[in-house]
Amino acid sequence: MEIYIFNEQRALEGIIESFEYFRWTRRYSFCGGFELKAPATKLNISLLKVGSILWKNDDEEAGIIEYFELSQTGKETLVVSGRFTTSMIGRRIIWGSEVLTTDLSLCIDQLLNNHLISPTDPDRQMESFSFTPENLDIPVNTQISNENLLDAITALCDASQVGIKTVFDPASANFTVVLYQGVxxxxxxxxxxxxxxxxxxxxxxRDFANTALIGGEGEGTSRIYTAITQGAGENRRELFVDAKDLRQEDFGASYEQALLFRGVSKLAERQxxxxxxxxxxxxxxxxxxxxxxxxxxxxxxxxxxxxxxxxxxxxxxxxxxxxxxxxxxxxxxxxxxxxxxxxxxx
Structure with a gap:
């Protein structure tokens, strides 16, 4: 295993030749992270800068350095840490509202295209990112407004038990977002x-719930409700899900399915x-x-x-x-x- 360092322009700067400790944490539906502790040599200090890309040659993903620390307690030590480059999706928010009513992969394609890959505002574009949707046969019916883009996407992946990773290609310096299902x-x-x-x-x-009352549009007796019910007596644990942000005009005949999807997503978090x-x-x-x-x-x-x-x-x-x-x-x-x-x- 070798650790390669690329600068912010994705040009190869060098290889870390010595380190004391390296932790590389891969996560399925969420963004992974890393920490590297190394001697504070001239070479290491010149390579390990905030914003640099760290890639180990036996993995598809890369990390981006977000934290840099120099210390001296008997000897000079350098510590850097950060998250995998999937975290760069979190530099964007959902600018306004997105109604999602198709397969999970197509929904994530919609979110990435509208807010990162080809947004209407060219200043929001990240040209080095790409994503190709593949039908996962996982229907989504929801609306998301003003959330962090990474949080919204990983929440959808986690609720659907789908993995997400960003593959780094050192030759082209491009990042490809990939969804996958563990076999x-x-x-x-x-x-x-x-x-x-x-x-x-x-x-x-402690946090378990198996029954959800979902409240949609409206006030008082005019409010629209639907429910997911399971269990009885002491085995029934109830949760209220506020889905007032879901508007009936956005979903038409599929409005109840949108409310149920929100309920299922919340219950998935409370298993x-x-x-x-x-x-x-x-x-x-x-x-x-x-x-x-x-x-x-x-x-x-x-x-x-x-x-x-x-x-x-x-x-x-x-x-x-x-x-x-x-x-x-x-x-x-x-x-x-x-x-x-x-x-x-x-």
Whole structure:
């Protein structure tokens, strides 16, 4: 693995020849990130600048440096960190409102084209980005107004269990946004099979909801409502979803489907949170990027804990340091963050 650095014009500046620690975190439906700690040599200081592109030659994605720190505690050290270049989509907002009533891929094509790839205002265009939609057979019925473009797109991907990444081509210096669906893998992870080492299992229903009352246009008794109902008695957990921003005139006969889509999206954020965070034994019976990879569905077992999960790999963290390299894998969805909870009750 080699780390190449490109300047803001995407010209190759050089290769990082020495570092102390490198963390590369890939995420399925969200933007990944990285952190690099290196000696503060003249070469490293000249290469690792805010805005520079960092690319390791065994991965499709690249990162953009957003943070730079020089420190001296006995020796001079340089730390840089940032997110993958998918984060550049977040430099745009949805300028006004977008009504989305087609396949997920076409909806994301609409958002990217209107606000990043070929917007009406040429100052908003990012010429180095491209996207080619492919029908995923995932219908979307919603309206989004004035949100951050990256947040809106990753929320749609997360609700639909679709992955997103931005592929960097060093030869052309272009970025291609790609949607993908993780396939079923035959991999089985278990400490008993000696392919897992440290492991943490979490299971929380604190934020769980399975029934939603969705309120659309109107006031008082004239307001339009629809509902998604599941469970009864103590097993029924209710949530109100305010969808007043969805206008009937924008959806016509599909208005109820638009309200239901909003409800389904909010309930997806409020599912029971089960996750299995583990360090993978790289010398076990499974090979990273051959037997398993980000987004794939796998089986995770722990006989001692009585845990059996058919789940998706949602995050992979690669760590390189003086002791070699390791891989930490997150299976499933963790407990909701505060930001997700706030979105869920909007």
């Amino acid at each position: 079923q893998s035959q991999a089985v992870f278990s400490k008993e099979y000696e392919n897992l080492t440290d492991q943490v299992f979490t299971n929380s229903d 029971i949170a089960q996750s299995f965070d583990a360090s993978v034994n790289l010398y076990g019976n499974l090979i990273y990027k051959v037997d398993y990879d980000l987004g794939q569905e796998v089986l995770v077992l722990s006989s001692a804990w009585g845990v059996s999960l058919n789940t998706r790999i949602t995050e992979i963290e690669e760590i390189y340091d003086a002791s070699g390299w390791s891989v930490n894998v997150v299976f499933g969805k963790g407990i909701l963050t505060l930001q997700q909870k706030l979105k869920g009750v909007r």
